[in-house]
Amino acid sequence: MSNSPPEPPPLLAFGAHPDDIEFGCGGVIARETRAGRRTHFVICSRGEAGSHGTPARRVREARKAAAVLGATVEFIKLDGDGRLEIQAAHAVKLAGVLRRVRPGIILAPSLVENQHPDHWRLGKLVRDAARLARYGGLKELRGKKPHAIGQLFYYAVTPEAEPRDLTPVWIDVSAPEIVAAWTAAMAAHATQTSARNYIELQLTRARLLGMRAGISHAIALFPGDPLVLDSLAQVGRGARRF
């Protein structure tokens, strides 16, 4: 037991609303937690501008969904649902979270602007925060040791949010228990799924990628910076079956 491999650094996922992580990349979360990686969610509003569900209920739904996926969750306050702004103070605050959680990989909503205005703004704040977390001199962060993440991946909450200028990686989420956990996590957001077919939308997206890759389901993530690899052995599968 003394020579068990060191635990990998945790995965940290950011969502603008209580359901963004689950809908946008819940299958990836299920895949990683089942592989033993600690995962934490940071949710930046309580969904108070949505058409359905009270903030209190939405928080409960998010906690339930995180539990289904095996993640811990916290809520932080920025500007509120539907009114997130790009402010330096927000990026500093998120950098503080990064220094506390000290993740290896972080997930954030994509930067494509033609989507819910909170999504891409949060993505930009997280991207900036990942830099600020490395700089030594920000006075609000004094006492928190600087931290450099390993990689930032963007997820797309909806298809329009998929970046056209970044080559994605596709994560295989085909295992039935992964699909089931993901589906259950989405279903936990009952206030949202009763009104619109979000679950079908996401499973259809994942199925389409899966068919293209010759597997069952896949989710696309978009790397914020080039991947640095030790060897091609890591990336020998490509998506091209038709």
Next chain:
Amino acid sequence: MSNSPPEPPPLLAFGAHPDDIEFGCGGVIARETRAGRRTHFVICSRGEAGSHGTPARRVREARKAAAVLGATVEFIKLDGDGRLEIQAAHAVKLAGVLRRVRPGIILAPSLVENQHPDHWRLGKLVRDAARLARYGGLKELRGKKPHAIGQLFYYAVTPEAEPRDLTPVWIDVSAPEIVAAWTAAMAAHATQTSARNYIELQLTRARLLGMRAGISHAIALFPGDPLVLDSLAQVGRGARRF
């Protein structure tokens, strides 16, 4: 020994001229062969249109360079140096090579057209060949079992050839013995390196990426299709240090 892991499928690299593979991605080759992967080179001209070196001498240089890198090498005839054309028969011929070698990963010159006219044409032929190798009915290929590669990566022989619309992966080639083998393989092309500073060019490119990634040297490869990954554990390092 009965349960030793299966040998991975070989790596197959295509070059339009005797020195393209070494200059464009020789460090990656060195990295892979040293990790135990069988590697084979297919060179599609004898460099007969170059300003320096006879075809016979250039073939000898290529054989020497491949040996330095631990790869096997063969020469095939298409249209000759400086006159490669996009012809269906060429793609079929290359597909035949793919069915014979049955690689997991293939490397080919990038498709950016503003470079030596043979480079991108070969890249396009290889890309098409990777599809034809999968189709059952091509009559020239009867008797050769169809083969589906795992992934196609493009390399850039020169900086102008780096695609702007594909997010690269960077392969860490920092180990001193890798840099040494790569340098020796480039130096084996003595007819070319006496006239121009190709070795310095390539080492400078690799050093620049290395500094950006916080390592010594790296080489960028450009995936032809999205990478399909089992887990984020495979790709947890990103390139951002400044």
Next chain:
Amino acid sequence: MSNSPPEPPPLLAFGAHPDDIEFGCGGVIARETRAGRRTHFVICSRGEAGSHGTPARRVREARKAAAVLGATVEFIKLDGDGRLEIQAAHAVKLAGVLRRVRPGIILAPSLVENQHPDHWRLGKLVRDAARLARYGGLKELRGKKPHAIGQLFYYAVTPEAEPRDLTPVWIDVSAPEIVAAWTAAMAAHATQTSARNYIELQLTRARLLGMRAGISHAIALFPGDPLVLDSLAQVGRGARRF
């Protein structure tokens, strides 16, 4: 009856293989023929390089599928399946077809090169043919009156073939009888659909667009040139529901 509206000019669709039109945009065809537009298919190989089905059988399947969709069909010979090349003589030949059929709208495979090598080559030949059809002096076309099409739209046989640099139009194919006719036309290609899940792939693509637009199913087409409109009344619906 003398003042019935003039019949619109026909729709002309080009396919590289016997099933490309049906899989790529069969729902659009069904929509247009049911609205009374004459539609004609020009198929440029007999699928002789495919893994499944003899040429004779594939021609029969194509005829059946065209009949299901209400289109007429002809086969023309270019270079054969898997070996189509960009040759001026091909473009002139296709221009001759355009002068004979005199369509208003033409459909051709998209120009994205990372797909079956025949697809994009045919798309480029059709694009060039649409210009040559307008020029008066090509000697092979003497005696055939020049013809200017109204618009060229590209279709994507597979998702990888969707252009990223053209804003699509989405055609609503939600009516159950349209989906049924399209499905039947795809199923007519029994040699292809027994081996791979092409029908599911296409219906999944169409369903995903449909959900995004708040309808049942849609198919994306990519205009070759800007659309010229008399009024905004023509284009008052956009795709954004999430």
Next chain:
Amino acid sequence: MSNSPPEPPPLLAFGAHPDDIEFGCGGVIARETRAGRRTHFVICSRGEAGSHGTPARRVREARKAAAVLGATVEFIKLDGDGRLEIQAAHAVKLAGVLRRVRPGIILAPSLVENQHPDHWRLGKLVRDAARLARYGGLKELRGKKPHAIGQLFYYAVTPEAEPRDLTPVWIDVSAPEIVAAWTAAMAAHATQTSARNYIELQLTRARLLGMRAGISHAIALFPGDPLVLDSLAQVGRGARRF
């Protein structure tokens, strides 16, 4: 008369300055109002930072120009000319306007950033407002029924503002009375046209597109989301004459 067709939902155009709509797409406005569509302008400053004309005079010019085009007009206060900022409160305010006017189509300045800084910022605010107008829970908007627009088109006040990544639609504004109304509306902004050749600039742009399409004059609009069409009959004309 009871079965007269329902009036189409109104057109709503946003301008950052008193003359932006007229210069950027006045011909389209003339075309739509003459076809019977109600049109309303929302102008977000009084041009107080311009080199020529007092705010009061510029408001008078804008009212006169709107009258020439057959549109109604209102002025709203955001941050003032030359100092517009992206603020969530502004988007909410514009969403309130959308809920009140309940347009089918909206027009806003393009998002290309290399132009007057107020132009693209207003475009982004309008884009975000179109989403917020659909969401039920924003407390400032309580009591105003949510509204979903049909489509958002961007106009380019100057040529550098034309997006390169969106395929435009070109609106035919060739009718002499349309060109005349447009010209008169531009001329109504006498404080601006005395100093610079704005009218010639715009008519030259429209004439250039017109020649390309084989008509007299055209104006390009850029769809914010893919157009959803019932049939190809709607879009059978393309722009390619040379």
Next chain:
Amino acid sequence: MSNSPPEPPPLLAFGAHPDDIEFGCGGVIARETRAGRRTHFVICSRGEAGSHGTPARRVREARKAAAVLGATVEFIKLDGDGRLEIQAAHAVKLAGVLRRVRPGIILAPSLVENQHPDHWRLGKLVRDAARLARYGGLKELRGKKPHAIGQLFYYAVTPEAEPRDLTPVWIDVSAPEIVAAWTAAMAAHATQTSARNYIELQLTRARLLGMRAGISHAIALFPGDPLVLDSLAQVGRGARRF
């Protein structure tokens, strides 16, 4: 007189048809010849596929236009009007021209494919020829000393041919005598200008750029490679007046 400055290397312009250079960039030619630079045209067909004018007449028109502009002209045979193909032998032939004329700057049609099929093919052949002209070993070119050009600029015969991914340089052609010479050179192609408003098209394009730059007329050229400058003093004017 012994210390008069050395004559600059000549300008070499390639056209696919007898009128392409004049329509696409005739004003630039006029500007350069009037500044004392020797200029030579290479025309690669006799316009035999056009709707108007016999080949003999079109050659006469081209000779007259070149004379008006102060350029010499030659005709070379490739595949003929409307049927140009990308062939290695063509690039080698054009490389031979480059070695003979030994230009500093070359002009060729842009590479955008959505235009006359001969235009972009010639552009690609010229681009490749500029590389082959530098390589020592091509046997057809033995005896012709290798030559490296200074820069390749692309011109756009029509607006659709303007590249969207290259930042242009705009050449000021505002001097009345330049506009007059350009117009006369275009008018020399009487068989073409009687049928279509090509002259108006080109002058409108140039006027539109001129207004944007605060001058009378300008023509955009697109550099094939980054410009290498000795100092910013060379490029201190930018195009932004609105």
Next chain:
Amino acid sequence: MSNSPPEPPPLLAFGAHPDDIEFGCGGVIARETRAGRRTHFVICSRGEAGSHGTPARRVREARKAAAVLGATVEFIKLDGDGRLEIQAAHAVKLAGVLRRVRPGIILAPSLVENQHPDHWRLGKLVRDAARLARYGGLKELRGKKPHAIGQLFYYAVTPEAEPRDLTPVWIDVSAPEIVAAWTAAMAAHATQTSARNYIELQLTRARLLGMRAGISHAIALFPGDPLVLDSLAQVGRGARRF
């Protein structure tokens, strides 16, 4: 002496931190000042969020570096290091600087967002300021005569910041005294260069461009708007040697 040429308008460079100008384009500065152009630096923070060096020390380093390069320098206060925001008041403030200094060419950090968050924000503010400086009516700027710059060039502090959608110009900084001055200016920022290999990074970048252009060292600048040229004689060298 009465007919000495008029002094060119000054060069004005903006930096977000005390060392950005030197690291990003110090060689260009050295080239211009040695050619006799007055150059002024405006630095918008004191580097107070960096990991190394006190603000006071960093200001001293910046003054020393500017002196080495032959430039004058001033510091202005915006939001502070690591917290710069896009605010209209900042753009107005920078526009005031432009009216005071009245430069011909300005240099600002590139707009690519995947870099230090202060860099691109400053670039955007400078771009906007260049417009506001031309407008007559901004009340904070009353009494300062409007000023139109000649051209805005962006520099990239790090390689990730190089725009992919703008064609650069490369400035030849090969002269040994230029490289020496640039190196000395970078070395003046001793607090930064002791911790990281910034100097090697920048010289490697410049050497790589130099090799590509067949010279010693070059620095890429990215024009904010098309260059307007009097003649091709200004731009007859291109970068293509391999």
